[in-house]
Amino acid sequence: MTAITAVAPRPKSRFLLDRPELVGPLFIAPAILYVLVLVALPFFLALYYSVSAYTIFDPNYRYVGLKNFTDVIESDIFRRTLINTLVFTIGAQVIGLLLGKFAAMLLMQDFPGRGIARALVVLPWAVPVSLATLAWQWMFDSLYSVINWTLVAVGLLDPVHRLQWLGQQDLAMIAVTVVHAWRLFPFGVVIFIAGFTSVPQDILDAATVDGAGFWRRNYQIILPIIAPIIMIALIFGTVFTFTDLSVVYLLTKGGPINGTQVLGSLAFQVGILSGDVAHGAVICLFLFPFLLVAVIVLLRALRRREI
């Protein structure tokens, strides 16, 4: 009979890194910390400021209840801003995604130069917002706009009555919408191509054999199947446009006379440039309910992605 030596129990700390219950939370802690400190905290801070009279000139915290909210809602500029934000968002989605779908269908055909075409089509979305917007700003320039030059050369425009793309209210609205749509449409192209190629060939063949022509196949079979993916694209696109600040700020600075302000640029104007943090925070917060809706719809679409 061999003697069984008593073994001293090993200290628990030796197996620390072996225990998934510890390692798991440990690994994820930094990410959660980051999100809490730099996303959740500022959000609550925004709420905090929105019910105060905090400005950088007078940084005493004074509770003023919902006064700031009423100030903002009653302001004409704000109403204009809200409308603009919606107009740009909806306009850009419609134009951008329709163009994207159309372009996707073209780019799915095999033709010489398709690779180059695809790379070029992706550019508007790939390039940093500010730089792309600068190029458009130059293209819309009050004197040297290449668009105006072309219209004049073709005879559609009178050189004396040059279009002030960024100086005239309605033209500026069009200009901003066009830039947004232009930035968005490559995103649409890629999403639609990805969606179209995800439909199993068998289903497409079955539809062909069943007598569905091109349009019926597209609208009754393919689109309903890729609807969740389109939904996700729509959410992202809408959020990008709705919360934009860069395009408007660089193109028109919100002008002419606050005519193209959007929530983002107005918040910047009020909160940073004018130093009125409290009112600025209120404007920022108006983004929140919209985001909440977007998030809920996105979650639903993510859940449904496997039919």
Added chain:
Amino acid sequence: MAAVSTREIRKQFADVHAIDGISLVARDGEFMVLLGPSGCGKTTLLRIIAGLEKPTSGEVLIDGEVVNEMPPRARGIAMVFQSYGLYPHLTVWNNIAFPLRTQGTPREEIKRKVEWAAGLLGIDHLAQRRPRQLSGGERQRVALARALVRDPTVFLLDEPLSNLDAKLRASARSELKAFQQKVRTATIYVTHDQVEAMGMGDRIAVIDRGRLRQVGTPTEIYEHPADEFVATFLGTPPMNLIERDGGSLGFRPENFLPKDLLNGAPVVEFPFRVARVEYLGSEHILYGALDGRAAKREVTAKLPAHATLGGIAPGVERVFAVRETELRYFDRDGRKAQHP
């Protein structure tokens, strides 16, 4: 009367001849199986008949009419795909109704036909479900109902049983065959599984590397293979082939028995040295070699369970024999030859 016939169909992809001149006829009411290994071109041929692909040359005729220029929906065909191709976002009812809707059929007639097809396949109770809620067998029936409702001249089936698990396959097989016999529509069925082919086909077309090797009833193909490929493709274990005068001599394992079991008819003897014995319950499979005869593979013998092994074991040599009538001869090109 030919429901479908193909004349010298060729299909070329770059340098590859996927199909190299196949002419085939499937008659009215017949269950024709296209059998061959993966990549032999059988699915391509089916898709050409359906109109989903165009042949490089050759003609397809359906009901006597050349249909090369017609789209699938005008050809009078219906197709069931390997993964069924059911529309995931439509209910079973709407899946079946879809082909009728594309033809602009009036509502009452759609209702009548869908109910008839669903009834025939026993899936009425599933009408409001979506495909993802159905089992594999149920999905197959929906796919068949959708095909049936078009009242086609010919059914085209592309390996519809391969996505079912093994147990289900046998019952699905007999259901399919019974279904076809009830509706009496010409059917072309693609598979690589010879058991399916033998069990279901009225006639089998054996295809290899784009060429038609033999067309015939299961009996013709099994008992009188036109070449070595057909001979070895059908039958498990495959036919034994031993070299002889530049060509080959063939006999099936179930015909290769100990001499003392073959009384009566004239036989040819082979001394057989057993290397390995497999007991499969219903039969014994013996693997070994023939003394003095070269063969490409191990020679096999298949003994039914009730035949006693009588001392046959690895290492033992015994005289085995084959009835002369069961011998098959192949020339140096591998084709069937007469007994010299």
Added chain:
Amino acid sequence: MIRLARRIAGEGSFYAAVIVLVTFAAFPFYWMLITAFKTDGDLYNLQSNPYWFNAEPTLEHLRYLFEDTLFVQWLWNTALIGLCVVAITLAVAVPAGYSLARTPGRSGENLGIGIFLTYLVPPTLLFLPLSRVVSELGLQDSLWSLVVVYPTFTIPFCTWLLMGFFKSVPREIEEAAIVDGCTVVGAFVKTVLPLSLPAILTVVIFAFTLTMQEFVYALTFISSSDEKPVTLGVATDLVRGDIFYWGELMAAALIASVPVAIAYNLFLDRFISGITGGAVK
């Protein structure tokens, strides 16, 4: 004959449509390119055809950009910020993604979605309070403020990407390593990480391009010219009063855009796969 004509018309309109779309997408870049090399005299001349050079192309704008402005400084700033942000992102997102991928049950998936959703919280919502936080931290007007803040959007997205990737690595490999004597962490480092290089590379590229693209936080936190990243510097500093130095502006925009454009083209498919939650490959 009619068939042929119809075919030609069909193909013709197809190519026409493609050309129109590609022109719409790429024209501003052509515009950037040609503006960067045109002399001022050619540029600011209403009579000349803007579509092509009317005088000799010049490198003057490039020279001015590199010698007389802080452009090079801005490029360095961006590179520095990018590097640091990528490092932070990797350090945080890799373990987080792994942890979420290996957490059993729905809680892992839900937490992952939760973190991913913070990607949707826009800078325009947070920039105001964050500017207060930044100044409290004393990072006002320093590019380090961006190094601290940028990971708030790179981490969520990269964690989500990595989570999806790690899920696809079979557990058997780690289990084999554990049986062979590794700790859980050790198994991760020795078996999973080496297999993850493509995913990690994708994360690096994305984090870098997301950083390069950002504008709002930079605009808000930084006012000193030499602290600015290139996207901000080009937009704000190449203007004297009301005069835009378009030649320099376009040259700068072009140079700063090229690396990002190339990177995006190479990694587009993964980005889409990430966003759609892997539903689309």
